Amino acid sequence: MDTSRPRPSGGLPATAGTGAELDETLATRRTVRDLTGPPLTDGEMSALLWSAQGITPAGNRTAPSAGATYPIELYVLTADGVFHYRPHHNDLDPVSSVDVRRTLYDEAVGQESVRDAPAVFVVTAVFARTAAKYGDRAVRYVHIETGHVAQNLLLQVTALGLGTVPVGSFDDDAVSEILGLPADHEPLYLLPVGRIAP
Template sequence: MRKILLVVGGLLILISSSALATQIISLPKPVYDSSISLEKSIAHRRSERSYLESQLSQEQLSQILWAAEGITDQTYGFRSAPSAGALYPLTIYVVEKDGVFRYLPDSHKLAKLFDDDKRPSLVRASLGQVCIREAPVSLVIAANFRITQAKYGARAFRYVCMEAGHVAENIHLQAVALGLASLAIGAFWDDVIKKDLDLPENQDPLYIIPIGYVKQWPEKK
Protein backbone atom coordinates (compact mmCIF):
# COMPACT_ATOMS: atom_id res chain seq x y z
CA MET A 1 0.00 0.00 0.00
CA ARG A 2 1.46 3.33 -1.08
CA LYS A 3 1.78 5.96 1.66
CA ILE A 4 1.21 9.68 1.12
CA LEU A 5 2.56 12.55 3.24
CA LEU A 6 0.11 15.40 3.85
CA VAL A 7 0.65 18.66 5.70
CA VAL A 8 -2.55 19.59 7.59
CA GLY A 9 -2.52 22.60 9.93
CA GLY A 10 1.25 22.46 10.21
CA LEU A 11 1.17 18.73 11.07
CA LEU A 12 2.81 16.13 8.89
CA ILE A 13 0.40 13.20 8.41
CA LEU A 14 1.19 9.84 6.80
CA ILE A 15 -1.84 8.15 5.29
CA SER A 16 -2.38 5.28 2.87
CA SER A 17 -3.36 6.29 -0.65
CA SER A 18 -6.56 4.20 -0.37
CA ALA A 19 -7.76 6.59 2.32
CA LEU A 20 -8.03 9.20 -0.43
CA ALA A 21 -10.53 7.07 -2.34
CA THR A 22 -13.44 9.37 -1.71
CA GLN A 23 -15.34 9.19 -4.98
CA ILE A 24 -18.19 6.77 -4.32
CA ILE A 25 -20.44 5.78 -7.22
CA SER A 26 -23.88 4.24 -6.76
CA LEU A 27 -24.74 1.31 -9.00
CA PRO A 28 -28.20 0.59 -10.42
CA LYS A 29 -30.20 -1.99 -8.48
CA PRO A 30 -29.63 -5.56 -9.69
CA VAL A 31 -32.52 -7.49 -11.21
CA TYR A 32 -33.46 -11.02 -10.21
CA ASP A 33 -34.78 -12.37 -13.47
CA SER A 34 -33.61 -13.01 -17.00
CA SER A 35 -34.94 -14.16 -20.35
CA ILE A 36 -31.96 -16.52 -20.64
CA SER A 37 -32.15 -19.66 -18.56
CA LEU A 38 -29.36 -20.82 -16.28
CA GLU A 39 -29.01 -23.92 -18.45
CA LYS A 40 -28.57 -21.79 -21.57
CA SER A 41 -25.94 -19.66 -19.81
CA ILE A 42 -23.99 -22.78 -18.82
CA ALA A 43 -24.27 -24.22 -22.33
CA HIS A 44 -23.03 -21.01 -23.98
CA ARG A 45 -20.26 -20.04 -21.57
CA ARG A 46 -16.95 -20.16 -23.42
CA SER A 47 -13.56 -18.60 -22.76
CA GLU A 48 -13.26 -15.70 -25.20
CA ARG A 49 -9.96 -14.03 -26.05
CA SER A 50 -11.11 -11.34 -28.50
CA TYR A 51 -13.59 -8.59 -27.64
CA LEU A 52 -15.45 -5.83 -29.49
CA GLU A 53 -15.00 -2.19 -28.47
CA SER A 54 -18.61 -1.77 -27.29
CA GLN A 55 -18.88 -0.60 -23.69
CA LEU A 56 -20.89 -2.26 -20.94
CA SER A 57 -23.78 -0.28 -19.46
CA GLN A 58 -23.80 0.58 -15.75
CA GLU A 59 -26.73 -1.84 -15.44
CA GLN A 60 -24.65 -4.68 -16.89
CA LEU A 61 -21.67 -3.91 -14.66
CA SER A 62 -23.93 -3.65 -11.62
CA GLN A 63 -25.56 -6.98 -12.42
CA ILE A 64 -22.21 -8.75 -12.84
CA LEU A 65 -20.84 -7.37 -9.57
CA TRP A 66 -24.00 -8.39 -7.75
CA ALA A 67 -23.68 -11.91 -9.19
CA ALA A 68 -20.05 -11.99 -8.08
CA GLU A 69 -20.27 -10.77 -4.49
CA GLY A 70 -23.56 -8.92 -4.03
CA ILE A 71 -25.61 -9.13 -0.84
CA THR A 72 -28.44 -11.67 -1.17
CA ASP A 73 -29.51 -11.79 2.49
CA GLN A 74 -30.06 -8.44 4.14
CA THR A 75 -30.40 -9.92 7.65
CA TYR A 76 -27.04 -11.66 7.87
CA GLY A 77 -25.24 -10.01 4.96
CA PHE A 78 -24.73 -13.30 3.10
CA ARG A 79 -23.58 -12.90 -0.47
CA SER A 80 -24.26 -14.43 -3.88
CA ALA A 81 -21.35 -16.89 -3.66
CA PRO A 82 -20.61 -19.14 -0.67
CA SER A 83 -17.75 -18.29 1.68
CA ALA A 84 -16.19 -20.50 4.37
CA GLY A 85 -17.47 -19.21 7.71
CA ALA A 86 -19.11 -16.31 5.84
CA LEU A 87 -15.80 -14.48 6.26
CA TYR A 88 -15.66 -13.05 2.72
CA PRO A 89 -11.92 -12.66 2.19
CA LEU A 90 -12.24 -11.56 -1.47
CA THR A 91 -12.24 -8.04 -2.92
CA ILE A 92 -13.23 -7.25 -6.48
CA TYR A 93 -11.59 -4.47 -8.46
CA VAL A 94 -13.10 -3.07 -11.65
CA VAL A 95 -10.51 -2.02 -14.22
CA GLU A 96 -11.73 0.02 -17.18
CA LYS A 97 -10.70 2.89 -19.46
CA ASP A 98 -11.83 5.50 -16.92
CA GLY A 99 -9.89 4.07 -14.01
CA VAL A 100 -9.96 1.49 -11.25
CA PHE A 101 -12.74 0.98 -8.73
CA ARG A 102 -13.24 -1.24 -5.69
CA TYR A 103 -16.61 -2.95 -5.37
CA LEU A 104 -18.34 -2.34 -2.02
CA PRO A 105 -20.83 -5.22 -1.63
CA ASP A 106 -22.63 -3.88 1.47
CA SER A 107 -23.76 -0.70 -0.23
CA HIS A 108 -23.56 -2.04 -3.82
CA LYS A 109 -21.36 0.91 -4.78
CA LEU A 110 -17.97 1.53 -6.34
CA ALA A 111 -15.10 3.44 -4.75
CA LYS A 112 -12.83 5.08 -7.30
CA LEU A 113 -9.13 4.41 -6.71
CA PHE A 114 -7.44 5.58 -9.92
CA ASP A 115 -8.39 7.84 -12.84
CA ASP A 116 -6.10 6.31 -15.43
CA ASP A 117 -6.42 3.27 -17.71
CA LYS A 118 -4.54 0.38 -16.07
CA ARG A 119 -5.53 -2.18 -18.71
CA PRO A 120 -2.23 -1.91 -20.65
CA SER A 121 -0.34 -2.53 -17.38
CA LEU A 122 -2.48 -5.62 -16.75
CA VAL A 123 -1.66 -6.89 -20.26
CA ARG A 124 2.06 -6.62 -19.46
CA ALA A 125 1.59 -8.24 -16.06
CA SER A 126 -0.29 -11.14 -17.64
CA LEU A 127 2.45 -12.04 -20.12
CA GLY A 128 0.89 -10.11 -23.00
CA GLN A 129 -2.74 -11.29 -22.88
CA VAL A 130 -4.01 -8.46 -25.06
CA CYS A 131 -7.68 -9.29 -24.65
CA ILE A 132 -7.46 -7.42 -21.31
CA ARG A 133 -6.86 -4.21 -23.26
CA GLU A 134 -9.64 -5.01 -25.76
CA ALA A 135 -12.31 -5.81 -23.18
CA PRO A 136 -14.09 -2.72 -21.82
CA VAL A 137 -14.00 -4.14 -18.29
CA SER A 138 -11.74 -6.51 -16.40
CA LEU A 139 -12.54 -7.66 -12.89
CA VAL A 140 -9.61 -8.51 -10.64
CA ILE A 141 -10.40 -10.85 -7.76
CA ALA A 142 -7.97 -10.36 -4.88
CA ALA A 143 -7.83 -12.37 -1.66
CA ASN A 144 -6.81 -11.64 1.90
CA PHE A 145 -5.84 -15.17 3.03
CA ARG A 146 -5.26 -14.01 6.61
CA ILE A 147 -8.98 -13.42 7.16
CA THR A 148 -9.75 -17.09 6.58
CA GLN A 149 -6.50 -18.34 8.13
CA ALA A 150 -7.47 -16.78 11.47
CA LYS A 151 -10.34 -19.27 11.71
CA TYR A 152 -9.33 -22.22 9.52
CA GLY A 153 -5.53 -22.27 9.72
CA ALA A 154 -3.85 -24.39 7.05
CA ARG A 155 -7.12 -25.14 5.24
CA ALA A 156 -7.57 -21.45 4.46
CA PHE A 157 -5.52 -21.57 1.27
CA ARG A 158 -7.82 -24.11 -0.36
CA TYR A 159 -10.96 -22.45 0.99
CA VAL A 160 -10.09 -19.02 -0.38
CA CYS A 161 -9.13 -20.40 -3.81
CA MET A 162 -12.41 -22.36 -3.91
CA GLU A 163 -14.27 -19.14 -3.12
CA ALA A 164 -12.59 -17.31 -5.97
CA GLY A 165 -13.82 -20.14 -8.23
CA HIS A 166 -17.39 -19.72 -7.00
CA VAL A 167 -17.28 -15.97 -7.57
CA ALA A 168 -15.65 -16.34 -10.99
CA GLU A 169 -18.25 -18.81 -12.23
CA ASN A 170 -21.07 -16.51 -11.13
CA ILE A 171 -19.37 -13.76 -13.14
CA HIS A 172 -19.03 -15.95 -16.24
CA LEU A 173 -22.64 -17.16 -16.16
CA GLN A 174 -24.09 -13.72 -15.45
CA ALA A 175 -22.04 -12.31 -18.32
CA VAL A 176 -23.51 -14.87 -20.72
CA ALA A 177 -27.04 -14.12 -19.48
CA LEU A 178 -26.39 -10.45 -20.37
CA GLY A 179 -25.21 -11.28 -23.89
CA LEU A 180 -21.54 -10.90 -22.93
CA ALA A 181 -18.52 -13.18 -22.70
CA SER A 182 -15.56 -13.47 -20.36
CA LEU A 183 -12.30 -15.26 -19.66
CA ALA A 184 -10.68 -16.61 -16.48
CA ILE A 185 -7.06 -15.48 -16.45
CA GLY A 186 -4.73 -16.98 -13.87
CA ALA A 187 -1.38 -16.45 -15.61
CA PHE A 188 0.18 -13.19 -14.40
CA TRP A 189 2.89 -11.80 -12.19
CA ASP A 190 1.27 -11.29 -8.79
CA ASP A 191 3.75 -8.67 -7.64
CA VAL A 192 3.29 -6.59 -10.80
CA ILE A 193 -0.51 -6.61 -10.47
CA LYS A 194 -0.19 -5.69 -6.79
CA LYS A 195 2.02 -2.74 -7.65
CA ASP A 196 -0.04 -1.60 -10.65
CA LEU A 197 -3.31 -1.62 -8.70
CA ASP A 198 -1.68 -0.55 -5.41
CA LEU A 199 -3.32 -3.49 -3.63
CA PRO A 200 -3.06 -3.54 0.16
CA GLU A 201 -0.09 -5.54 1.48
CA ASN A 202 -2.38 -8.36 2.69
CA GLN A 203 -4.19 -8.86 -0.65
CA ASP A 204 -3.06 -11.15 -3.47
CA PRO A 205 -4.59 -11.20 -6.95
CA LEU A 206 -6.10 -14.56 -7.93
CA TYR A 207 -7.96 -13.91 -11.17
CA ILE A 208 -8.26 -11.31 -13.91
CA ILE A 209 -11.59 -11.64 -15.72
CA PRO A 210 -12.02 -9.56 -18.90
CA ILE A 211 -15.66 -9.11 -19.89
CA GLY A 212 -17.14 -7.73 -23.09
CA TYR A 213 -19.10 -8.25 -26.25
CA VAL A 214 -17.90 -10.81 -28.78
CA LYS A 215 -18.86 -11.38 -32.42
CA GLN A 216 -20.61 -14.70 -32.13
CA TRP A 217 -22.80 -14.89 -29.04
CA PRO A 218 -25.28 -16.56 -28.68
CA GLU A 219 -24.50 -18.95 -31.52
CA LYS A 220 -23.37 -22.34 -30.35
CA LYS A 221 -19.80 -22.84 -31.58
Protein backbone atom coordinates in the same frame (compact mmCIF):
# COMPACT_ATOMS: atom_id res chain seq x y z
CA MET B 1 -41.23 -33.84 -21.69
CA ASP B 2 -39.33 -30.65 -22.43
CA THR B 3 -37.05 -31.66 -25.29
CA SER B 4 -35.82 -28.10 -25.91
CA ARG B 5 -33.41 -28.25 -22.99
CA PRO B 6 -29.77 -29.09 -23.63
CA ARG B 7 -29.44 -32.83 -23.20
CA PRO B 8 -26.26 -34.12 -21.53
CA SER B 9 -24.86 -37.37 -22.90
CA GLY B 10 -25.34 -40.47 -20.79
CA GLY B 11 -28.36 -41.92 -19.09
CA LEU B 12 -29.75 -39.07 -17.01
CA PRO B 13 -33.09 -37.67 -18.17
CA ALA B 14 -33.21 -34.39 -20.07
CA THR B 15 -35.81 -33.14 -17.59
CA ALA B 16 -33.39 -33.28 -14.63
CA GLY B 17 -32.81 -29.51 -14.74
CA THR B 18 -35.17 -27.29 -12.80
CA GLY B 19 -34.58 -23.97 -14.53
CA ALA B 20 -34.57 -23.75 -18.31
CA GLU B 21 -32.80 -20.36 -18.27
CA LEU B 22 -30.00 -21.63 -16.07
CA ASP B 23 -29.70 -24.73 -18.23
CA GLU B 24 -29.35 -22.53 -21.29
CA THR B 25 -26.73 -20.34 -19.60
CA LEU B 26 -24.71 -23.34 -18.48
CA ALA B 27 -24.90 -24.90 -21.93
CA THR B 28 -23.76 -21.76 -23.77
CA ARG B 29 -20.97 -20.53 -21.46
CA ARG B 30 -17.68 -20.55 -23.36
CA THR B 31 -14.33 -18.90 -23.00
CA VAL B 32 -14.13 -15.94 -25.40
CA ARG B 33 -10.74 -14.29 -25.93
CA ASP B 34 -11.61 -11.72 -28.63
CA LEU B 35 -13.30 -9.00 -26.63
CA THR B 36 -14.13 -5.43 -27.58
CA GLY B 37 -15.90 -2.24 -26.39
CA PRO B 38 -17.98 -0.13 -25.91
CA PRO B 39 -17.91 0.26 -22.12
CA LEU B 40 -20.27 -1.93 -20.12
CA THR B 41 -23.54 -0.22 -19.27
CA ASP B 42 -24.22 0.63 -15.63
CA GLY B 43 -26.81 -2.15 -15.61
CA GLU B 44 -24.33 -4.72 -16.92
CA MET B 45 -21.65 -3.59 -14.48
CA SER B 46 -24.06 -3.74 -11.56
CA ALA B 47 -25.35 -7.20 -12.50
CA LEU B 48 -21.83 -8.58 -12.83
CA LEU B 49 -20.58 -7.18 -9.53
CA TRP B 50 -23.67 -8.35 -7.70
CA SER B 51 -23.42 -11.83 -9.17
CA ALA B 52 -19.81 -12.15 -8.12
CA GLN B 53 -19.93 -10.76 -4.61
CA GLY B 54 -23.19 -8.92 -4.00
CA ILE B 55 -25.55 -8.89 -1.05
CA THR B 56 -28.82 -10.78 -1.54
CA PRO B 57 -32.22 -9.42 -0.41
CA ALA B 58 -31.92 -11.72 2.63
CA GLY B 59 -28.58 -10.14 3.55
CA ASN B 60 -26.38 -13.01 2.41
CA ARG B 61 -23.83 -13.10 -0.42
CA THR B 62 -24.39 -14.45 -3.92
CA ALA B 63 -21.32 -16.70 -3.50
CA PRO B 64 -20.68 -19.00 -0.53
CA SER B 65 -17.84 -18.20 1.88
CA ALA B 66 -16.06 -20.58 4.28
CA GLY B 67 -17.32 -19.71 7.76
CA ALA B 68 -18.74 -16.46 6.32
CA THR B 69 -15.25 -14.98 6.58
CA TYR B 70 -15.60 -13.17 3.22
CA PRO B 71 -11.96 -12.95 2.13
CA ILE B 72 -12.70 -11.81 -1.44
CA GLU B 73 -12.15 -8.21 -2.52
CA LEU B 74 -13.20 -7.37 -6.07
CA TYR B 75 -11.70 -4.68 -8.32
CA VAL B 76 -12.67 -3.44 -11.78
CA LEU B 77 -10.36 -1.83 -14.32
CA THR B 78 -11.90 0.35 -17.03
CA ALA B 79 -10.92 3.28 -19.24
CA ASP B 80 -11.89 5.50 -16.29
CA GLY B 81 -9.47 3.90 -13.83
CA VAL B 82 -9.29 1.35 -11.03
CA PHE B 83 -12.32 0.78 -8.81
CA HIS B 84 -12.96 -1.30 -5.67
CA TYR B 85 -16.38 -2.91 -5.24
CA ARG B 86 -18.04 -2.32 -1.87
CA PRO B 87 -20.77 -4.97 -1.51
CA HIS B 88 -22.53 -3.33 1.45
CA HIS B 89 -22.79 -0.02 -0.40
CA ASN B 90 -23.26 -1.74 -3.79
CA ASP B 91 -20.97 0.85 -5.31
CA LEU B 92 -17.55 1.28 -6.89
CA ASP B 93 -15.01 3.18 -4.83
CA PRO B 94 -12.46 4.93 -7.10
CA VAL B 95 -8.88 3.85 -6.37
CA SER B 96 -7.22 5.75 -9.21
CA SER B 97 -8.23 7.45 -12.45
CA VAL B 98 -5.47 5.74 -14.44
CA ASP B 99 -6.44 3.27 -17.16
CA VAL B 100 -4.03 0.44 -16.31
CA ARG B 101 -5.29 -2.15 -18.79
CA ARG B 102 -2.58 -1.43 -21.38
CA THR B 103 0.17 -1.53 -18.74
CA LEU B 104 -1.19 -4.77 -17.38
CA TYR B 105 -1.14 -6.23 -20.87
CA ASP B 106 2.38 -4.97 -21.59
CA GLU B 107 4.08 -5.80 -18.34
CA ALA B 108 2.20 -8.61 -16.72
CA VAL B 109 -0.15 -10.59 -18.83
CA GLY B 110 0.42 -10.21 -22.57
CA GLN B 111 -3.08 -11.47 -23.25
CA GLU B 112 -5.01 -9.21 -25.63
CA SER B 113 -8.28 -9.62 -23.77
CA VAL B 114 -6.80 -7.70 -20.81
CA ARG B 115 -5.95 -4.76 -23.08
CA ASP B 116 -9.07 -4.80 -25.25
CA ALA B 117 -11.93 -5.66 -22.89
CA PRO B 118 -13.84 -2.59 -21.67
CA ALA B 119 -13.76 -4.00 -18.13
CA VAL B 120 -11.32 -6.31 -16.36
CA PHE B 121 -12.58 -7.75 -13.07
CA VAL B 122 -9.82 -8.68 -10.63
CA VAL B 123 -10.55 -11.17 -7.87
CA THR B 124 -8.26 -10.60 -4.90
CA ALA B 125 -8.33 -12.15 -1.43
CA VAL B 126 -7.31 -11.30 2.12
CA PHE B 127 -6.18 -14.75 3.27
CA ALA B 128 -5.83 -13.65 6.91
CA ARG B 129 -9.60 -13.28 7.30
CA THR B 130 -10.16 -16.96 6.62
CA ALA B 131 -6.91 -18.09 8.28
CA ALA B 132 -8.03 -16.49 11.56
CA LYS B 133 -10.75 -19.13 11.69
CA TYR B 134 -9.29 -22.06 9.76
CA GLY B 135 -5.49 -21.76 9.97
CA ASP B 136 -3.58 -23.47 7.16
CA ARG B 137 -6.79 -24.80 5.64
CA ALA B 138 -7.63 -21.24 4.62
CA VAL B 139 -5.48 -21.41 1.49
CA ARG B 140 -7.67 -24.19 0.13
CA TYR B 141 -10.88 -22.45 1.16
CA VAL B 142 -9.96 -19.11 -0.38
CA HIS B 143 -9.04 -20.74 -3.69
CA ILE B 144 -12.32 -22.66 -3.73
CA GLU B 145 -14.21 -19.47 -2.94
CA THR B 146 -12.49 -17.68 -5.79
CA GLY B 147 -13.90 -20.33 -8.11
CA HIS B 148 -17.42 -19.77 -6.79
CA VAL B 149 -17.14 -16.01 -7.28
CA ALA B 150 -15.66 -16.33 -10.75
CA GLN B 151 -18.23 -18.86 -11.92
CA ASN B 152 -21.08 -16.61 -10.78
CA LEU B 153 -19.58 -13.83 -12.87
CA LEU B 154 -18.95 -16.07 -15.90
CA LEU B 155 -22.56 -17.25 -15.89
CA GLN B 156 -23.93 -13.71 -15.60
CA VAL B 157 -21.64 -12.66 -18.48
CA THR B 158 -23.17 -15.43 -20.57
CA ALA B 159 -26.72 -14.53 -19.54
CA LEU B 160 -26.08 -10.91 -20.57
CA GLY B 161 -24.79 -11.97 -23.99
CA LEU B 162 -21.28 -10.71 -23.22
CA GLY B 163 -17.94 -12.54 -23.43
CA THR B 164 -15.16 -13.30 -20.97
CA VAL B 165 -12.03 -15.36 -20.46
CA PRO B 166 -10.83 -16.44 -17.02
CA VAL B 167 -7.13 -15.53 -16.78
CA GLY B 168 -4.96 -17.27 -14.20
CA SER B 169 -1.65 -16.75 -15.97
CA PHE B 170 -0.04 -13.56 -14.64
CA ASP B 171 2.73 -12.20 -12.43
CA ASP B 172 1.17 -11.64 -8.99
CA ASP B 173 3.62 -8.94 -7.92
CA ALA B 174 3.27 -7.01 -11.18
CA VAL B 175 -0.52 -7.05 -10.97
CA SER B 176 -0.41 -5.88 -7.34
CA GLU B 177 1.94 -3.05 -8.21
CA ILE B 178 0.14 -1.89 -11.35
CA LEU B 179 -3.20 -1.80 -9.55
CA GLY B 180 -1.75 -0.29 -6.37
CA LEU B 181 -3.36 -3.01 -4.26
CA PRO B 182 -3.14 -2.95 -0.47
CA ALA B 183 -0.43 -5.40 0.65
CA ASP B 184 -2.92 -7.94 1.97
CA HIS B 185 -5.14 -7.97 -1.14
CA GLU B 186 -3.58 -10.81 -3.15
CA PRO B 187 -4.63 -11.04 -6.82
CA LEU B 188 -5.94 -14.49 -7.78
CA TYR B 189 -7.91 -14.22 -11.00
CA LEU B 190 -8.45 -11.76 -13.87
CA LEU B 191 -11.78 -11.75 -15.71
CA PRO B 192 -11.80 -9.44 -18.76
CA VAL B 193 -15.39 -8.81 -19.91
CA GLY B 194 -16.66 -7.22 -23.11
CA ARG B 195 -18.71 -7.66 -26.24
CA ILE B 196 -17.79 -10.65 -28.34
CA ALA B 197 -15.74 -9.37 -31.29
CA PRO B 198 -17.42 -10.14 -34.64
